[in-house]
Amino acid sequence: MVAKQGHNSGAEGQLRALVSRVERIEEEITGLNADKADVYREARGMGFDVKALRQCMSERKQDPEAFHERRSIVDLYHSILRGKSGTAVATRVRTREGGDT
Amino acid sequence: MVAKQGHNSGAEGQLRALVSRVERIEEEITGLNADKADVYREARGMGFDVKALRQCMSERKQDPEAFHERRSIVDLYHSILRGKSGTAVATRVRTREGGDT
Amino acid sequence: MVAKQGHNSGAEGQLRALVSRVERIEEEITGLNADKADVYREARGMGFDVKALRQCMSERKQDPEAFHERRSIVDLYHSILRGKSGTAVATRVRTREGGDT
Amino acid sequence: MVAKQGHNSGAEGQLRALVSRVERIEEEITGLNADKADVYREARGMGFDVKALRQCMSERKQDPEAFHERRSIVDLYHSILRGKSGTAVATRVRTREGGDT
DNA sequence: ACAGAATCGAAAGTAC
DNA sequence: GTACTTTCGATTCTGT
Numbered sequence: 038m039v040a041k042q043g044h045n046s047g048a049e050g051q052l053r054a055l056v057s058r059v060e061r062i063e064e065e066i067t068g069l070n071a072d073k074a075d076v077y078r079e080a081r082g083m084g085f086d087v088k089a090l091r092q093c094m095s096e097r098k099q100d101p102e103a104f105h106e107r108r109s110i111v112d113l114y115h116s117i118l119r120g121k122s123g124t125a126v127a128t129r130v131r132t133r134e135g136g137d138t
Numbered sequence: 139m140v141a142k143q144g145h146n147s148g149a150e151g152q153l154r155a156l157v158s159r160v161e162r163i164e165e166e167i168t169g170l171n172a173d174k175a176d177v178y179r180e181a182r183g184m185g186f187d188v189k190a191l192r193q194c195m196s197e198r199k200q201d202p203e204a205f206h207e208r209r210s211i212v213d214l215y216h217s218i219l220r221g222k223s224g225t226a227v228a229t230r231v232r233t234r235e236g237g238d239t
Numbered sequence: 240m241v242a243k244q245g246h247n248s249g250a251e252g253q254l255r256a257l258v259s260r261v262e263r264i265e266e267e268i269t270g271l272n273a274d275k276a277d278v279y280r281e282a283r284g285m286g287f288d289v290k291a292l293r294q295c296m297s298e299r300k301q302d303p304e305a306f307h308e309r310r311s312i313v314d315l316y317h318s319i320l321r322g323k324s325g326t327a328v329a330t331r332v333r334t335r336e337g338g339d340t
Numbered sequence: 341m342v343a344k345q346g347h348n349s350g351a352e353g354q355l356r357a358l359v360s361r362v363e364r365i366e367e368e369i370t371g372l373n374a375d376k377a378d379v380y381r382e383a384r385g386m387g388f389d390v391k392a393l394r395q396c397m398s399e400r401k402q403d404p405e406a407f408h409e410r411r412s413i414v415d416l417y418h419s420i421l422r423g424k425s426g427t428a429v430a431t432r433v434r435t436r437e438g439g440d441t
Numbered sequence: 442a443c444a445g446a447a448t449c450g451a452a453a454g455t456a457c
Numbered sequence: 458g459t460a461c462t463t464t465c466g467a468t469t470c471t472g473t
Binding site for chain 1: 358359361363365373375376379380382383386388393
């Protein structure tokens, strides 16, 4: 127990400080999100496909190796579900190796 | 080992079955969400405050005891942040009991 | 004014009915989500790559044409950002057709 | 080279600029979120109830008037659903004034 | 270290 | 068409 009854104002000051810090941070984040929205709005105004742009950027965040690995598995699943499963393709339906990262 | 080259079709069938099940489930969920939206639309049409209603229902999901406990802590924090902290109130600023779950 | 003072109990009954209906629906949804989680758990247990599976299923929800369209734009953006933009590729950087959807 | 078919090499530069700006913004946001998480971690370390704290802060974002209005309606709904509706309470079950937003 | 929970960001649908 | 609300997926953190 940090403070006796009637005198843990220290905790109150801490609470206020904590809240101030978080609110400050959240304001900044809000502003940045607004900036981001502006950029996307500009992009749309320039004729870019914003949704594709987002997808592109999210793919850029993954390292390329993992991305291609994932992509090939997804395509394999697609081919199976389309009923096109050949024998070659079938050899690695099961990932069996740590699977997802 | 059931499958080697050219014969783990079992895995393929399993994949298809899995996907079917999930897609079926998601269809049902979609339908139920539509139903829910309908009910809220009705509620609004009857003059209810839908936002308050949602909040009310979400509070009902918490067990009442935990809800009141949480509520009193939240109100305590409010009073401190408003600068109204009396000494009485201050006695339990710190939760000190495992805190949140 | 829908109801006289002290006599809009009808509204109360309506409120209860509305809440019951929504809660019923939400229970069902919760159950179905649990089922879905179970299926994915099974899938993982069978050695499938759940993340790839999710991606595959979400792609299946889009119609194939739009999907390939989107995919090609994304790839175009990738190629530009990698600095590989040739003139051929550059010809359709801008979507310029009201975009999709 | 600058101008040929389509002459939209400019579009490529624009795309890169757009992407840079967004990626820069997202880095900053990521950093700020990390800061926020740190603050909450501190708060927890000091014995505060982080979940209550979050709720408190989210309530602070609403203007107090609207908050109390909302709160009273929510409580009214609670009382009705608990079956405690007296006639006094019942007088304003229906909001009837555009209500939310 | 893995399963689970919770929080956060993105996307879709809807209301105005 | 814009803005908002809700829903979904993904990531992160905690507990075992």
